[in-house]
Amino acid sequence: MLERARILDEGDPLKGFRERFLVPEGVIYLDGNSLGCLPKATPHRLAEVVQGEWGEGLIRSWNSADWITLPQRVGAKIAPLIGAQPHEVIACDSVSVNLYKLISAALPMRPGRKTVLSEPGNFPTDVYMIEGLEKQGLAERRLAPRERLFEALDEDVALLLLTHAHYKTGELFDMVELTRAAHDAGALVLWDLSHSGGALPVDLSDCNADFAVGCGYKYLNGGPGAPAYAFVAGRLQAEVAQPLSGWMGHARPFAFSDDYAPAPGVDRLLCGTPGILGLAALEVGVDLIAEIGVERLHAKSQALSEFFRQCLSESGVELELVSPTDPAQRGSQLSFRHTEAYAICQALIARGVIGDFRDPDILRFGFASAYLRFEDMAEAARHVAEVLETGEWQREEFRQRAAVT
Incomplete structure (x- = not known):
């Protein structure tokens, strides 16, 4: 052997x-x-950020080192790895937080529906986030075995939330067929790409996906607790109203207005100040995977x-x-x-x-x-x-x- x-x-x-x-x-x-x-390039890049951009540039580096657009820049680099357009992906927060934002955004986009459909045995954070919204009275959780998902897609379902590659078995869902079936039932679809992004071909545009999330520390080699990413199809971005209305998701964050106005496009998924060290490390991993x-x-x-x-x-x-x-x-x-x-x-x-x-x-x-x-x-x-x-x-x-x- x-x-x-x-x-x-x-x-x-x-x-x-x-x-x-x-x-x-x-x-x-x-x-x-x-x-x-x-x-191997990550420690050198982090040293540049820490010693040069932070140590010497200090607060000027938000502009001179372009820290302020790092979530968009890294997101745009992830986009072709998952079959999306650069303006449809942003790198920020964690998978759990991005799930919360997107589930919450999807529900009011389907008035009269509160059901979020997933499968038992999905990665825990996915179903926990549905359960948390259910306890707030905002959602109703429904879990159906994968062989019964199609019949579970009825007029009550607002959102179908599934993980493309199952975390325990690795079994793949047919993203095209399930997305089509959900749309035919009037529901939106949110795909968790944590176990597929950067490892196998994914084409969110081809399957007409609505939303997606994915993590940066597995196949993208961004380091422990690396920032995650979120995808919103361009056709839906003007409708998305996410609940975490932090200042970085504001249309004019440095106007310091008392009233919130969401940023245009996928930028409205931002919340607090981005973690520059984590994003810098993630960018190295993303660049390397894209090169391969x-x-x-x-x-x-x-x-x-x-x-x-x-x-x-x-x-x-x-x-x-x-x-x-x-x-x-x-x-x-x-x-x-x-x-x-x-x-x-x-x-x-x-x-x-x-x-x-x-x-x-x-x-x-x-x-x-x-x-x-x-x-x-x-x-x-x-x-x-x-x-x-x-x-x-x-x-x-x-x-x-x-x-x-």
């Missing part, structure tokens, strides 16, 4: 990009779908995940795959079910193979192909086989769950 892997690595057109990331020696990092690796190209990243991710499955099989590993077997139907991850998934994950981490665990029994491996090699797949499969064969995961230190995993 290792020899085949090295041949594949030699012919990999993306092999040179691994050197653009800091990948610790002795680590096989299969958790880029939770936190992407550090681009999402299509190429996705093709390699599919090849890596299939090679990993092959290596597991040849090593005699029998794990229940809960991700779709067809790589075209899943995101850049593979998830397996095992009753001792947590302990197995911890045993692998101790060996330097960093995947992750999702309660109650999911062992998840991500394939951020910008910096992963086929050799990593062969070696990771070997470690999985050894952990299972030897029962290494049964050691007490791997079975004790910490508060944060």
Whole structure:
């Protein structure tokens, strides 16, 4: 397996990009779908911002270093990665906050309707945000299994909120078909791209999406807690009235008026003063992913995940795959079910193979192909086989769950 892997690595057109990331020696990092690796250019860029723009430029840098337009600039760079126009995306806040803003904005755009439809088992923050608005009397939460979503789209639904690539299984929704069905039912659609943006092709314009959110710290390599992004289709921007009417979303923030007037376009999604350090780091990651190209990243991710499955099989590993077997139907991850998934994950981490665990029994491996090699797949499969064969995961230190995993 290792020899085949090295041949594949030699012919990999993306092999040179691994050197653009800091990948610790002795680590096989299969958790880029939770936190992407550090681009080597990021520390230098942050040093420029801290020492030069902040340290020397001080407040002048809002103009001289163009800090004031950083949310728009980074958003415009993210736009082509998700099939949007530059004026339709802005980088700001977190996924949770942007979900709140967009759900709240969508509801009054469908008078007489209060239902927000999603699926059980969606990423928690998505359904929590619906629940929070429900407790305020502004929304009604409805959850339907994915096989029953089409029939759940009735005249009460104001908004369909779904995650494109499921965080546990990686299973993809058909964005075109579901968006069309929601529109036919008179509803709007909000897509969460947290597990697909920057990893696989997304075309919000082609599927006629209304809204979308996504995060900056996974496949965009923006760093822990990196700013998120939000998309509003150009045709809807004049109608959007988001509830967090902070000063940066004002049409003239430096007029310091007592009365709020929303900024034109997607800028009205801004709220407070943007975090410049986070945006600067995110911009480095976005530029690098754009340079590599999402299509190429996705093709390699599919090849890596299939090679990993092959290596597991040849090593005699029998794990229940809960991700779709067809790589075209899943995101850049593979998830397996095992009753001792947590302990197995911890045993692998101790060996330097960093995947992750999702309660109650999911062992998840991500394939951020910008910096992963086929050799990593062969070696990771070997470690999985050894952990299972030897029962290494049964050691007490791997079975004790910490508060944060």
